[in-house]
Amino acid sequence: MKEKIAITALRSISPLGDEPSQIWENYGRDSHFFAPMTFGGNTALVAPLPKDLKKGIAALKTSEPKYKTLDDSVLFAIYTARKAVSDAGWSPKDAFGVNIGSSRGATSLFERYHAAFLEKGHTPTLASPTTTLGNISSWVAHDLGTQGPDISHSITCSTALHSVLNGVAWLQSGMCQKFLVGGSEAPLTGFTVAQMRALKIYAEHPPEAGPAHHYPCRSLDLAKTKNTMILGEGAAMACLEPQGAAKALAHIVGVGYATEPLQHNVSLSTDAVCFQRAMKMALGKSSAEDVDAIVMHAPGTIKGDLSELGAINKVFGTKKPYMTGNKWKLGHTFGASGMLSLELALCMLQQQRAVPVPFVPEQGQPQRLERIMVNAVGFGGNAVSILLERA
Incomplete structure (x- = not known):
């Protein structure tokens, strides 16, 4: 790297909440945030957003008619990006860039449209534009009013950190002075869980009796004898600026x-x-x-x-x-x-x-x-x- 890059804001929504103090408090607890959810008669452990955050996302969906047709992955990104940009003190005049990725994109919406197609033989008018992967960054850029570059991509589970790589590259090239980077995912659907189960990597439900019962996902337990991955949903965005930014939280x-x-x-x-x-x-x-x-x-x-x-x-x-x-x-x-x-x-x-x-x-x-x-x-x-x- 030519020089350090400053992180001037970082906001998220996840099962831990959306306020920094709340998130840190939840990290200080030994509890997990998994709960059973039923998908078409099959039950799986998942980590959903808290109910109050779900209400906030629902309110965003009804705030403007054009937002009613958006998938949760896009709404999660808009909700989180607003908070990050506000914390950083950015305005549309900054013409900041946007690079937000997603592994799956508009998962839930795509599945609903496909189910309708199988039933009726045709799709709703907005099926294509609301399920493309570029949908995420484009809508965030539109919502925030920035005229900088906007990029969406998927590199599966390393997607968000690839966004950081891109943001760093743009800033160090001098082509942009501020960049919003992150990832958004709303994968809690029956089809997505079924795909993970087909790979034989998903945690059992109900978990087996014994110590593992208390922590069904055994991430970093090197003695485990079964795969224990569990899906969660959320989004996180960081505001990046060149070294010397007045209020850096940390430096890359x-x-x-x-x-x-x-x-x-x-x-x-x-x-x-x-x-x-x-x-x-x-x-x-x-x-x-x-x-x-x-x-x-x-x-x-x-x-x-x-x-x-x-x-x-x-x-x-x-x-x-x-x-x-x-x-x-x-x-x-x-x-x-x-x-x-x-x-x-x-x-x-x-x-x-x-x-x-x-x-x-x-x-x-x-x-x-x-x-x-x-x-x-x-x-x-x-x-x-x-x-x-x-x-």
Whole structure:
């Protein structure tokens, strides 16, 4: 990186809530946010948004006639982007860029339109424009009134951190002075859950009796014998500006990315070569000992968790940073997950306290939290690592 990039605002909606103080308070609890939900007669554990947030999204949907036809993934992004831009003090005159990604996009809306097509043989007029992936950033840019570039993309579960990469590149090129980046995902549908179950990675419901019953997603439990991934929903947005911004919350001091050749669609090598390359690139000339903690991707699957740990062992050796994650608490939010992990890292830097995973052996609180690495990886072995530094 040519220079540090400042994060001047970061807002989210997730099962933890939408206010920073509320989110940090929920991180301080050992409880998770999973509940059973029924999809067409089948029940699965999921992590939905709180009811009050659902009401806020519903109110947004009815605030303007044109918003009534939008999918929740778009509404989540609009709701969260408004808060982030307000916190940063940006205005449309800034002509800031927008890059918001999603793994699935307008999942629920697409499924409803397709069901109607199968029944009636034709689709509603707005079926195509409201289900394209570019729908997310375009509507956010429209809602905020910015005239800067707007980009949408999907790189599965590393989507949000790829948005950060793009924002950094635009800022360091000098082509834009401010960039809104993030991810949004509303995947709690029967078809999406069925796809994850078909991969045999989803947590059982009801969970088996025993200690795991209390924490159905065993993210970072390296002794688990079954896959335990659970879906959650949410969105998170960060406002990026060049170094020197007046009110930086933290600085991005390193970015890394890599893709590894795969033997099949969802595989990772035993020690995740893509993660090794991404973390080394993010470190740059910094010493591995300068990293105080890692917020891991750790989806709660046997191979996913072990592969990432294998990569960390290769890069950091015996002096591994404090390792943590949030999917045991709020689930896997696909394209939004990387930014929610970045939010956890930011909270830890600000509060100077590492958030433990309750069923993971105690690692001991770090003496300092100055630099935290955040990891994400998606189907296809697309890994991203971001190195954050305390402001």
